[in-house]
Amino acid sequence: MKYIVTALLCFITLVLISSCRNDFEFSASTGDLKFSQDTIYLDTVFSTIGSSTRTFKVYNNSSDDIVIPRVALAQGTNSKYRISVDGVPGQVFEDVELLAKDSMFVFVETTVDIMDFTSDTEFLYEDTIEFDSGGNLQKVELVTLIQDAVFLFPERDAMGIQETILLDTDPDGNELRISGFFLDDNELRFTNEKPYVIYGFAGVPSNKTLTIDPGARIHFHSQSGIIVADEATLKVNGALSMTEELENEVIFEGDRLEPTYDDVAGQWAAIWLTSGSKDHEINYATIKNASVGIIMDNNNPTSNGATLKINNSQILNCSNSALIGTTASIEASNSIFHNSGQSTVVGRFGGEYNFNNCTISNYWNGSFRQDATLFISNAIPNTDFTADLLAANFTNCIIYGDRNIELGLLDDGISAFNFKFENSLIRFNDFSNNFDGLPDYDFNNVNLYQECVFNVDPQFDDVDAFKLRIDNTGGANGIANPTTDTALDISGATRDLVDPDAGAFESTDLSGE
Incomplete structure (x- = not known):
């Protein structure tokens, strides 16, 4: 019996060792990821109303299983975007694994409070999803209008x-x-x-x-x-x-x-x-x-x-x-x-x-x-x-x-x-x-x-x-032909019936402006 137990333990150990094959070793990403979109355009949002969720895919077209050291929003925890990678929500992801010839989904959404913007100079809200870093850095841009729009x-x-x-x-x-x-x-x-x-x-x-x-x-x-x-x-x-x-x-x-x-x-x-x-x-x-x-x-x-x-x-x-x-x-x-x-x-x-x-x-x-x-x-x-x-x-x-x-x-x-x-x-x-x-x-x-x-x-x-x-003292003042000029100027002002002006505008006194 002792020998049977010993043999069984050796067999289990052999199976466990053989299961740790190099087939499942992951190589570091080399910056060759492919994306279904390189810019994600989200619906514009107003105060506390969330956008619809946008989805894109990340492809590993190589023959190697890879690990992406870092996937993160460039603005980190300050970003108003939210992402999830293969169903896992977050803003910074470490050591993301992606098998050879495989892909993964990334979901993006945002909620922007209009009160966060103090002036009308903010037209677009933008961030970036960064994949890896340094020489292997790849990016997907995120763009959201602060006002409602048609993209x-x-x-x-x-x-x-x-x-x-x-x-x-x-x-x-x-x-x-x-x-x-x-x-x-x-x-x-x-x-x-x-x-x-x-x-x-x-x-x-x-x-x-x-x-x-x-x-x-x-x-x-x-x-x-x-x-x-x-x-x-x-x-x-x-x-x-x-x-x-x-x-x-x-x-x-x-x-x-x-x-x-x-x-x-x-x-x-x-x-x-x-x-x-x-x-x-x-x-x-x-x-x-x-x-x-x-x-x-x-x-x-x-x-x-x-x-x-x-x-x-x-x-x-x-x-x-x-x-x-x-x-x-x-x-x-x-x-x-x-x-x-x-x-x-x-x-x-x-x-x-x-x-x-x-x-x-x-x-x-x-x-x-x-x-x-x-x-x-x-x-x-x-x-x-x-x-x-x-x-x-x-x-x-x-x-x-x-x-x-x-x-x-x-x-x-x-x-x-x-x-x-x-x-x-x-x-x-x-x-x-x-x-x-x-x-x-x-x-x-x-x-x-x-x-x-x-x-x-x-x-x-x-x-x-x-x-x-x-100005009504300039060189175009009164030189147009009243028989060929336009009746109204570009601003809707009536042109002089006798001495109209050349150009798109009928002249005015600019000295007081």
């Missing part, structure tokens, strides 16, 4: 690949794509009930219309924007506002609303009206702090092309240009295009442009600027591409800035180049006589320049604060 962003598929929009193919057949998504039918109307926050490019599908109601607020993350496909349309239906809150105007801007970002250009990409899109209308809108406010493409001079009408709107403070039209058909009235790192308004590679009572100005101080505020051409500079400039009419406009030459014209001598300036204020000081003898700059030619005034300061209210009202 629109590219989805990820089961493999974690983010949604993109096909733009074109290169000469070798390679696809050119951008991070973005097409709006569903139930997303093609933006209302004023909640602000919209867009990550990536929100695409308007072909044969669809995106309609934006009065008072809507659209915010873009970095490198984000709106892109309108072939045969699609953008309608911005802003209306005149009665207060400084611009309650009826549609505003497009970045998603950082702290005061330090009020005048930071280039925070988001652009509104892109692609070739073949059509019938666009933008009324009472402010587009600010983009790389390019509006890009309008139509590279086929033989087609009817896309059309864009801009009324009573302003495009401000763009790091590149406010408006770029390429063989485009654009009409604008009572609108302001102000401050850009390059030309504020560009009409290139031909097209048709008709501007009335518009202010096109540039006092950019973000970097050195060498381009005129208005540039018109029938070609694309430094290329062989040329197309007819059917018309470029600027009537009752202000074209001004802090450079001596604020009007640039490029005629390649091959395609048509039709333009005319009437009853407009233009800055053009050719101190070096570089433009003498060039027919396009013959300011005495009434077929090109009729009743225009040159180099008399319009006396804007405050160009750095984007206040483009003009």
